[in-house]
Amino acid sequence: MAQTMFRPWSGSMFDDLRREMNGLLRHHGASAEPAARGAFPAVNLYETGDAYVLTAELPGVRREDIHVGLEGSTVTLRGERQVQYQSDEKTSVHRLERQSGGFRRAFELHVGIDVDKVEAVHRNGVLILRLPKSPEHRPRQVQVQAG
Amino acid sequence: MTIHQPTHDLQLRDKQELQHESTRPGLMFRPDVDILERPDAYVVYADLPGVDATSVQVRLENEVLTLDASLATLPEASWTPVHSEYRIGGYHREFRLSDAIDTGNVSATMRDGVLELRLPKVERKRPRTIEVRAS
Numbered sequence: 001m002a003q004t005m006f007r008p009w010s011g012s013m014f015d016d017l018r019r020e021m022n023g024l025l026r027h028h029g030a031s032a033e034p035a036a037r038g039a040f041p042a043v044n045l046y047e048t049g050d051a052y053v054l055t056a057e058l059p060g061v062r063r064e065d066i067h068v069g070l071e072g073s074t075v076t077l078r079g080e081r082q083v084q085y086q087s088d089e090k091t092s093v094h095r096l097e098r099q100s101g102g103f104r105r106a107f108e109l110h111v112g113i114d115v116d117k118v119e120a121v122h123r124n125g126v127l128i129l130r131l132p133k134s135p136e137h138r139p140r141q142v143q144v145q146a147g
Numbered sequence: 148m149t150i151h152q153p154t155h156d157l158q159l160r161d162k163q164e165l166q167h168e169s170t171r172p173g174l175m176f177r178p179d180v181d182i183l184e185r186p187d188a189y190v191v192y193a194d195l196p197g198v199d200a201t202s203v204q205v206r207l208e209n210e211v212l213t214l215d216a217s218l219a220t221l222p223e224a225s226w227t228p229v230h231s232e233y234r235i236g237g238y239h240r241e242f243r244l245s246d247a248i249d250t251g252n253v254s255a256t257m258r259d260g261v262l263e264l265r266l267p268k269v270e271r272k273r274p275r276t277i278e279v280r281a282s
Contacts, residue, residue, distance in 0.1 A: 008259040014213075021225065022181075025193060036157040036169070038158070038232075039155035039159055040156075040158055040159045041157075041159070042159050042232035042233035043230075043233075044222070044228065044230065044231050044232060044235075045228075045229045045230040045234060046187070046222055046226035046227060046228055046229060047226070047227045047229050047230075048225055048226055052229070053222075053226055055221060055222070057196035057197065057233060057260070058196070058259075058260075059194040059260035059261050060192075060194060060221075060259055060260065061195040061259065062259065063173070069166055076186060083158060083181070083192075085183060087163075090185060090186050091183055091184065091185050091203065092184045092273070093181075093182070093183055093184075094182040094183070094184055095180055095181055095182040096181050098179045098180070098181050098192060098194055099157055099158075099178055099179075100157075101156055101157040102157065103157045104155055104156075105157065122259070124197055124198055124199050124220075124260045125194070125195070125196035125197065125198075125259045125260015125261060126196050126197045126221060126260065128221070130184040
């Protein structure tokens with residue numbers, strides 16, 4: 001299974017991603033589809049004051065088929081998307097574009113995560129992973145004292 | 148019988164952006180769909196991640212089926228992007244159907260970001276066999 005690591009705070013994240021994608025294109029050779037191929041699922045990462053939020057589009061993946069793992073500051077997503085239809089000889093298929101299969105990705109976040117407070121929600125086919133920063137990484141105000 | 152999609156490790160496919168929808172605000176993408184035809188109905192499945200049921204519009208006009216879904220609700224305004232691998236926008240796609248549809252009985256459901264659309268054919272278009280009786 002393909003596994004991709006990215007390191008948002010190391011500065012080489014985009015190089016890592018490009019290498020990964022080039023590797024996949026080489027692997028598939030001439031049979032690769034014209035669309036760019038990379039690791040599934042694509043993710044976006046956002047920062048709020050006290051947390052990071054990682055989102056991934058997983059339409060048609062059931063909640064119970066998504067597994068989120070945390071180890072230190074490494075987040076793993078794995079699971080399975082099952083697309084199958086009950087059918088008989090009277091059913092004809094005009095288009096089958098929606099893919100089926102397994103996925104696994106790992107992300108190393110080089111910041112402390114408060115592992116006990118991580119929350120995962122699957123809403124409208126989007127996984128939303130809320131990763132609270134550990135106390136020492138949260139923004140804070142320092143009160144200026146009178147001298 | 149069960150139709151299985153070939154199972155392998157999923158590969159990322161870039162979202163297909165629609166360039167000609169210039170009158171619409173924001174990005175529009177072409178959703179992946181599966182279309183099955185049964186003797187009495189078409190069944191359409193469309194991947195619309197991030198879209199809730201109230202944001203989907205289905206129109207049927209002159210045998211053209213149009214799916215429209217407005218912009219997704221994420222990300223929230225207070226989130227600052229740090230790293231982006233996919234873009235977010237609405238969805239649009241049109242299909243021409245070869246049979247007349249019983250528009251009063253179309254049903255649409257959304258589950259986990261997937262639209263399931265059941266389009267019953269009008270009665271007269273259903274194939275039928277006529278039994279020949281012995282006289």
